[in-house]
Amino acid sequence: MRVPNDHPLARSYALLDPNTAASVALAFRGTVERAEIEGLVELVLNREARATDAAAALRSLEHDTSELVADTIVRATGSPHPSVRIAAVGEVARRKLFGLAKRSLVRLLTADAFWQVRRAALNALAEAGRREVLAPASNDPHWRVRYAFAQWLGAWGRDPATRAAVLGLLVLPNPHAERLRAYLHYRWTGEAPAERVPDDPSAWCPFWDWDPAVIARNLELLGRSGRRDALPVLARLVNHPDERVRSWVVLALREDGSVAQWAHALSYLGDPREDTAPVLDSLTRGVELDRIEAVAKHILAMESPPLAALKWAAAQAGEVFPAEEAATDLVRLRPQLVAVSEPTEEPFPDTHPYSRAAALTPARANELIEHPTQETSWFVLARAAKLCRVPIWHLAPQAPWKAPAVPREPVEPLSLPAINLVRPRQIGPGGPVVSPLGVSGHYGLPVEGYVRAAEQGVNLFFWEPNYVTLTRFMTRLSPADRRGVHVLVGTFEADPVKIRKDVERALRNMKLERISIFLIFWTQSWQRITPDVRAELDRLKADGLVQVYGLSTHNRGIARDAIIEGWNPVMVRHSAAHRKAETEVLPFARERGISVLTFNNTCYGRLLDPSFRPSDCFRYTLNTPGVSACFTAPSNLEYLEENLDALRNPELADEVREKLLKRGAWMYREDTVFRKTVRAEV
CATH class of the missing domain: 3.20.20.100 (NADP-dependent oxidoreductase domain)
Structure with missing residues (x-):
């Protein structure tokens, strides 16, 4: 039986079309119709949906204070799209869902590959007063996250009596956290930090240059034999910020890297906050399985392998080679593996469309195929159709609903007046x-x-x-x-x-x-x-x-x-x-x-x-x-x-110039300390 054209399900069915999902989602803004709300929820949670579609659905649910939508917002912090994660974190903060979202926010702060997402999570947790979980921000790989943390710490430490507790939030000893501590001391006391000897990469990298384009060109000029000889050094550059440099490192490893050199390179891909997944994918994609097996077993046999390398190697057991062949090592390394295991997701409430779909029996599925309007969720109906081996479009409305057209302004050619230059x-x-x-x-x-x-x-x-x-x-x-x-x-x-x-x-x-x-x-x-x-x-x-x-x-x-x-x-x-x-x-x-x-x-x-x-x-x-x-x-x-x-x-009036110079002198002092502490790379 088809859904009637005038039924709410006929409207929410339009959300299933990726060509219209975003416009339909925006048309549902403020809806109180259950079928439409559930359709928006399913669009937000659909990991295959485009970011624009999921974001539109999330915005259209801003008015809804139900438990279903609150749960959806928290789960959206795990969206595959960074923009949607940031929007979800914003909604968590706006709605003050900190109790529900604490674990998700901590996961974002400690493991998200995009600094913008981590900063959003940091600000939400700080606003909620969850200071005890913020320490990882002090050694974040991106200075903008460290700076955001410094701003919170600086505000919390305005009272000298609180400063010892504030400094206790830093991950010590750690170079970034140590420099953050020096920055806070400057902000609170005005005392400039002691000079530090900066790291000189040319001391260990003979083809180093501060210009990434030059490093990439140097690696190209080395040729294959030169890159092969340089592999012990190249491993340290496997996650260099510039893609051109990373590409040459990956090529050298794929062409000539030994098992030990692969393991060494993998050890530098340990911080999930540095977006290591693309590097790991380009390194291993299409490589012969015998080589993958050799590298994985080499890592598992290490006495204390780096966590990143261990996580990757353990994932190969049971996939590339039988897990029994490394059973002894896997048992020995189980405590470390627990530390890098992915967190389990909270189960869906019984009333959630996903739970209703999972609970379908053949009898109930057949009933829904005969009477689809007994349901309010197309996710559930799709599951029923699959169980009954019926194409989902058999349930679709005869005349698909379309969102009201939004008139588009025609793109008219621009005509500029004659440009009268001033002081050319x-x-x-x-x-x-x-x-x-x-x-x-x-x-x-x-x-x-x-x-x-x-x-x-x-x-x-x-x-x-x-x-x-x-x-x-x-x-x-x-x-x-x-x-x-x-x-x-x-x-x-x-x-x-x-x-x-x-x-x-x-x-x-x-x-x-x-x-x-x-x-x-x-x-x-x-x-x-x-x-x-x-x-x-x-x-x-x-x-x-x-x-x-x-x-x-x-x-x-x-x-x-x-x-x-x-x-x-x-x-x-x-x-x-x-x-x-x-x-x-x-x-x-x-x-x-x-x-x-x-x-x-x-x-x-x-x-x-x-x-x-x-x-x-x-x-x-x-x-x-x-x-x-x-x-x-x-x-x-x-x-x-x-x-x-x-x-x-x-x-520029003289008095204004003096004010500018005064502000500039202050800014220069601030910028100098900031550059040597918060922004410094280590």
Whole structure:
């Protein structure tokens, strides 16, 4: 029997279609109909559903305070999608479901591979007052999680009488936690931490470079024999932050790694918070089973194998080789295996659709096939149909329900007015003439924001491939209007072929004929700029694909040397907090007529203070001799309008400058300690 077209099940059936699930879920927002609520719950818990669909279902249940929905929210913290996990944690905090979700939140804090999820879990647990479970955050592999923890600890320790207890929340001894302790001491007392000798990877890695692109190229140049000889060192790089480096390490291990070297590499994949699963998958996928067996048995035979390696090796027993062949070792290692075993999930309540489906008998299943409206869940009906060997679509409504159509605004071509430049300047020899203030698409400024910027005299924009709204703005312009704006584009590569591909991708994505300014991004080492790279840049310019090229760097020494060698333009950090470029970089640029672009003028917002306007940060850098242009990266029209005021009214009053410098001096002290403690890698 089919479900009647006017029955609630006819509407919730539309949630099963992945093409319409998100729009249907949003249409159910605020529903009190049981079939629709259960349909939304099932969509949230469906591990094969897309993140957008599950998130839409979760939002549509915000009004529902039932036990079923509360249980669903807690379970959604285990979603395969990080965005859904973050949304679920937010709902846990909003609804104060801390008692139900404590175990789930602790699991996220200690084992989730995404730092954004761990930070959300940390904040929820801290808000709930669960201080006793927060210690793992002090040795988190990502500085943003450690910083969030430091903020809580700093607040809890404002009273000197509580500081000993607060410091007891740190995992000691541990390098990250020790540095966090030093940071807290500074925040509470103002005493700067003692200097530490930083780790020098070049002491153990002969092909090391601080620029990941250079390491990757060095590994390529080693050749197979060189990488084979370097395998004892390569194992330590198996979880390097840069994918290009990891790929060469994995290739070397697959090609020539010994059993012991595989075990050594696996020992570095021990922290689930470092997202080791992709590395492990690429290392082992398609490898012959005899080799997997040899590595696994070697690890199990170790007296005290690293936990990560042990977990992987134990999983091979019974899969790749008979478990009996390693029975003695498995028994010996059982206590360690318990420590790395996956937690069991709480059983579903008896009234949950999943429990009802599991409890179906053949008789009840047949009854539901005959009378499907006796149920409210398509998950249960699907199980009944399977038991009775009936296609689920036999129960579907004759006319599938569709969510009300949401009218879409047509994507109209954009037409820009003539851009009247304010204080224009040329960037590089033969380069574009641009506005001194450019706009970056980093934070997703709406398309109308770029139009507004152009109306106010901005013709310079900063683009990377994931800047969606800026791409939309560019592609909606007419060819003539696109020729009237200038885009700065860059590459993180160190290989000529890949650099050209980055240029071609940018041209294609934005429908450009030529890139106005092209930079080698985030240059951390001169080893990045080999003769073949420089030659490729010259070819790109000669081919008419690039108007002018240069490099960007945080390193003032590299910026100075680039200027001396004639690179033009050069992009470097500068603000009222980071002023050393004024003496170490900009004088060289003025002497040689080199264009300098600056970035990070507000220190990602940390420099801002009520005593001056945000636009004053841009006035400061643009009033510094030697600075040609800078970039603002607003997220909305309000921020854009404020920062554009630096273009319309460039003067910086002396009293405002003094306030900026005072704030900047404080920010520099804070940033220096922060960089040496919370953000330091160990």
